[in-house]
Amino acid sequence: MTKSFAVSRSTDTVLDVRNATKRFGPVLALDNVSIQAHRGQVLALLGDNGAGKSTLIKCISGVHQIDSGMIQLDGKPTLMRSPGSAREAGIETVYQDLALFDNLTPAQNFYAGREISFPSWLPPGLRFMRRSEMESVTNDVLERLKVTLPGAGATVALMSGGQRQAVAVARASVFARKLVILDEPTAALGLRESRKVLDLIAQLRDEGNAVILITHNMEHVTELASLAVVLRQGRKVGELIPTKANQHDLISMIVGG
Numbered sequence: 001m002t003k004s005f006a007v008s009r010s011t012d013t014v015l016d017v018r019n020a021t022k023r024f025g026p027v028l029a030l031d032n033v034s035i036q037a038h039r040g041q042v043l044a045l046l047g048d049n050g051a052g053k054s055t056l057i058k059c060i061s062g063v064h065q066i067d068s069g070m071i072q073l074d075g076k077p078t079l080m081r082s083p084g085s086a087r088e089a090g091i092e093t094v095y096q097d098l099a100l101f102d103n104l105t106p107a108q109n110f111y112a113g114r115e116i117s118f119p120s121w122l123p124p125g126l127r128f129m130r131r132s133e134m135e136s137v138t139n140d141v142l143e144r145l146k147v148t149l150p151g152a153g154a155t156v157a158l159m160s161g162g163q164r165q166a167v168a169v170a171r172a173s174v175f176a177r178k179l180v181i182l183d184e185p186t187a188a189l190g191l192r193e194s195r196k197v198l199d200l201i202a203q204l205r206d207e208g209n210a211v212i213l214i215t216h217n218m219e220h221v222t223e224l225a226s227l228a229v230v231l232r233q234g235r236k237v238g239e240l241i242p243t244k245a246n247q248h249d250l251i252s253m254i255v256g257g
Contacts, residue, residue: 012039013075014178014210015060020069022055029055030066031234037179037210042201044225044242045214046254051231053214057181060212061093062086073178090177096184098168102157106149107131107138109156110171137174145170145200162193169200173209180204181212186220198224218247230254 015037022030030052037043045053058064060071062080071078073089080086086093100109111134117127142149147166150158156167165185172180182201186194201224205211215221221228221242228242230253238253240246 013037014039014073015212016070016072016075017056017060018070018072020056020059020066020071022059022064022066029234030059032069033231033234033236034069035229035236037212038226039210040205040208041226042205042211042213042224044221044228045212045231046216046221046228046250047231048254050233051254052234053231054183055234056231057093057183057212057214060086060179061091061181087175090175091179091181092172092176093181094165094168094172094183094185096187098164100156100164100168103155105153105155106142106167106170107135109167110134110138110141110174114175141170141174142167145173145203147196147200160193161189162196165189165193165197166200169197169204173204176209179210179212181214183214184216185213186215186217194220218242218250221250222247232256 013036017033017035020030020033021028033052033056035043035045045056047053055064059066060080062083062085065080071080078089080089101112104112116130116134117124118130119127145166147163147170149163149167156164159167169180169182169185185201186197189197198220201211201213205224213225222244225242227239228250229239230237230250232254240249242250
């Protein structure tokens with residue numbers, strides 16, 4: 001039975017997943033899971049390995065398609081046929097591998113596959129790149145999000161883990177018109193670099209973005225999240241507003257205690 005605590009609800013719902021079910025052969029990876037994400041809030045998605053977190057976000061971001069249930073964006077049913085269709089719908093996902101090109105600059109990473117070019121009447125392969133415009137937009141975003149990087153034009157290969165994570169999150173914020181999904185964004189980072197990434201997530205939230213955060217760090221959950229949803233063995237087993245006082249309840253739901 002799903003545990004429910006006092007949970008505040010916003011009418012400004014961006015994502016509404018209803019009764020999502022997903023099978024891989026005989027394995028029931030998601031069993032009737034429902035979640036909501038709201039503008040200006042961080043939704044923490046918690047659970048042990050194998051709980052269904054990654055399957056759920058991959059269904060939201062178009063890597064997999066749910067077998068039954070419904071996904072709505074801004075109140076409209078949406079079928080995510082591919083990661084490209086999810087991005088077109090305004091959903092950006094930052095996985096643990098970040099998917100950055102080490103030999104490219106932040107601006108080149110921002111616009112890889114989405115280059116701004118002209119003239120529009122020519123086929124894409126024959127157009128000219130608006131490099132200065134792409135660099136200007138990238139620099140403005142990094143400055144707005146207070147991301148400090150090595151010298152101008154430095155490639156991602158020269159950056160620390162925290163800086164690379166910041167570039168990936170900042171890139172997602174540029175194109176995410178609806179939702180940013182972050183999968184373990186502070187994994188393998190030190191305290192100082194984790195702090196910078198957490199500040200970046202808080203700024204995304206404060207600017208009105210809807211954010212889904214997957215993490216195993218309860219301190220980060222209580223600091224950032226407006227709501228925590230717990231999955232176990234493919235099922236949603238509870239949700240509550242996270243505070244330092246109820247971390248024990250969260251952990252109990254995660255482990256089944």
